[in-house]
Amino acid sequence: MSWNDKLSNSVQSIAPSGIRKFFDIAAQMKDVISLGVGEPDFVTPWTIRESCVYGLERGYTSYTANRGMPELRAEIANHFKKRHNLNYDSDKEILVTVGVSEAMDLAIRAVINPGDEILIPEPCYVSYQACTILAGGVPVAVPAKIENEFRITPEELEPYLTPKTKVLLIGYPNNPTGAIMERDDLLKIADFAEKHDLIVISDEIYGDLTYNGVHECFAALPNMKDRTILLNGFSKAYAMTGWRIGYALGNSDFIGAMTKIHQYTMLCAPITAQMGAIEALRRGEKYMKKMVAEYDRRRKLIYDGFKQMGLDSFEPRGAFYIFPNITSTGFTSEEFAEKLIMAEHVALVPGTAFGKSGTGHVRCSYATSIEKISEALNRIQHFLTKNKNH
Amino acid sequence: MKELLEVLEHNSRISVSELASMFQKSEYEIEKEIERLEREKIILSYGALINWERFGNDTVTAIIEINLTPQREVGFDAIAERIYRFDEVKTVYLMSGNFDLLVIIEGKSLKDVANFVATRLSTIDGITQTRSHFILKPYKKDGIIINDEEKDRRLVVSP
Numbered sequence: 370m371s372w373n374d375k376l377s378n379s380v381q382s383i384a385p386s387g388i389r390k391f392f393d394i395a396a397q398m399k400d401v402i403s404l405g406v407g408e409p410d411f412v413t414p415w416t417i418r419e420s421c422v423y424g425l426e427r428g429y430t431s432y433t434a435n436r437g438m439p440e441l442r443a444e445i446a447n448h449f450k451k452r453h454n455l456n457y458d459s460d461k462e463i464l465v466t467v468g469v470s471e472a473m474d475l476a477i478r479a480v481i482n483p484g485d486e487i488l489i490p491e492p493c494y495v496s497y498q499a500c501t502i503l504a505g506g507v508p509v510a511v512p513a514k515i516e517n518e519f520r521i522t523p524e525e526l527e528p529y530l531t532p533k534t535k536v537l538l539i540g541y542p543n544n545p546t547g548a549i550m551e552r553d554d555l556l557k558i559a560d561f562a563e564k565h566d567l568i569v570i571s572d573e574i575y576g577d578l579t580y581n582g583v584h585e586c587f588a589a590l591p592n593m594k595d596r597t598i599l600l601n602g603f604s605k606a607y608a609m610t611g612w613r614i615g616y617a618l619g620n621s622d623f624i625g626a627m628t629k630i631h632q633y634t635m636l637c638a639p640i641t642a643q644m645g646a647i648e649a650l651r652r653g654e655k656y657m658k659k660m661v662a663e664y665d666r667r668r669k670l671i672y673d674g675f676k677q678m679g680l681d682s683f684e685p686r687g688a689f690y691i692f693p694n695i696t697s698t699g700f701t702s703e704e705f706a707e708k709l710i711m712a713e714h715v716a717l718v719p720g721t722a723f724g725k726s727g728t729g730h731v732r733c734s735y736a737t738s739i740e741k742i743s744e745a746l747n748r749i750q751h752f753l754t755k756n757k758n759h
Numbered sequence: 760m761k762e763l764l765e766v767l768e769h770n771s772r773i774s775v776s777e778l779a780s781m782f783q784k785s786e787y788e789i790e791k792e793i794e795r796l797e798r799e800k801i802i803l804s805y806g807a808l809i810n811w812e813r814f815g816n817d818t819v820t821a822i823i824e825i826n827l828t829p830q831r832e833v834g835f836d837a838i839a840e841r842i843y844r845f846d847e848v849k850t851v852y853l854m855s856g857n858f859d860l861l862v863i864i865e866g867k868s869l870k871d872v873a874n875f876v877a878t879r880l881s882t883i884d885g886i887t888q889t890r891s892h893f894i895l896k897p898y899k900k901d902g903i904i905i906n907d908e909e910k911d912r913r914l915v916v917s918p
Binding site for chain 1: 762766770773774777779780782783909911914915917918
């Protein structure tokens with residue numbers, strides 16, 4: 370007997386992640402080079418790991434305040450004051466979460482009523498749609514265009530507006546495209562949000578990984594702080610993915626509502642991870658900057674590599690992904706990814722895993738060593754030559 | 760170009776074409792820049808960091824603290840030069856604190872090194888005292904952990 374029809378409608382309506390298949394194939398190969406990994410290849414800087422060990426030795430093993438340890442919230446407030454001149458009240462406007470993933474879920478659940486619509490520029494991270502559906506909302510995908518380097522404009526958003534549109538959810542620097550939004554791009558989006566009275570959820574987990582310029586924080590734009598739920602964390606910049614630690618910043622109504630859900634479902638983020646996060650903010654920046662410099666060199670190497678192969682790609686300016694267009698090969702994204710891993714043992718992720726507008730693209734992560742990137746580029750070149758007359 | 764030096768210090772075998780991509784310059788420009796750095800003795804040599812113990816070489820390394828009487832005009836430099844010209848001497852630093860020179864010596868055996876210190880170093884005019892410390896086990900050298908067990912534990916594909 371199958372229990373499937375006893376499952377909730379919302380769970381049944383979300384598709385399993387499209388990445389799984391490639392994971393299974395790749396996991397069986399020995400010499401696979403993976404450009405399919407969405408996390409840093411660095412281990413968390415030692416000073417952060419050491420401070421967590423020290424915390425355990427001293428017996429930091431209890432629950433913390435629902436909102437997170439006061440010291441951590443103070444460090445976060447301090448960081449945003451220094452970096453973006455933003456003033457968040459560490460008692461009322463900051464919530465420490467179990468990664469940005471939890472923060473995203475909370476933010477959507479806190480503001481969405483059944484049937485409310487969320488505008489989501491695509492391609493985007495895999496959880497945005499799923500979280501929306503699980504909260505009873507309706508995700509409305511707005512395709513971003515490669516001609517525009519996958520940035521989104523009000524003109525593109527406008528046709529998707531309905532009276533039910535309540536939230537605009539943006540994630541820049543972007544996974545999977547590596548796109549960023551510059552200040553001028555964001556100012557237009559800010560006007561649009563204000564004009565249509567939208568809540569903006571801004572996922573800025575890759576903010577520190579911005580190259581050739583500085584990251585523009587959406588909440589720091591004029592008049593945007595109040596209507597923005599700003600999400601960030603430590604996973605990417607500080608190589609702390611497995612720690613599961615992030616945070617949400619916003620007005621006290623939003624954060625209060627999110628805290629309500631958080632206290633009943635999660636209670637608090639793990640105390641060990643919070644200890645590590647405090648150290649990351651106090652002394653981690655120089656290690657982070659070293660990693661960012663290394664990503665930047667790899668970014669240029671891989672961008673150059675694809676350019677020389679003749680695979681169309683714009684220069685990614687953020688995160689650690691490049692999103693080349695592979696339609697010239699005659700393959701679909703899935704075919705390309707599958708044939709490449711079978712023939713050359715290089716794993717990457719088809720663009721369609723990140724929404725329909727990822728069609729014809731593949732996501733390559735350059736969070737791997739220079740040697741491996743070079744070898745992967747050679748193998749891809751070999752694959753292209755062999756399949757030239759496909 | 761500090762960043763180029765940092766990359767080369769970590770991996771001197773990296774190809775010119777990779778460097779050209781990474782620094783968005785032509786291969787010619789990178790070659791010229793490296794030539795200049797070599798000419799100006801900013802890059803001194805290209806070597807490999809080798810775990811000799813694992814290879815099976817049983818050399819002995821000793822750190823020697825040396826006290827000496829500085830000489831008129833040349834201070835410590837003349838004696839330092841007499842010391843660093845020896846092939847056995849791998850490293851020489853002038854130090855602040857309780858001694859003057861820190862010298863690192865490699866030899867085939869304990870006896871070999873002791874002999875060198877006794878007959879060649881201690882006898883140099885101006886050296887008043889030497890203290891030898893033999894290295895038992897290296898853990899980290901030039902920023903590299905010798906037996907690093909940390910490895911890539913990530914899933915092969917993740918969102």
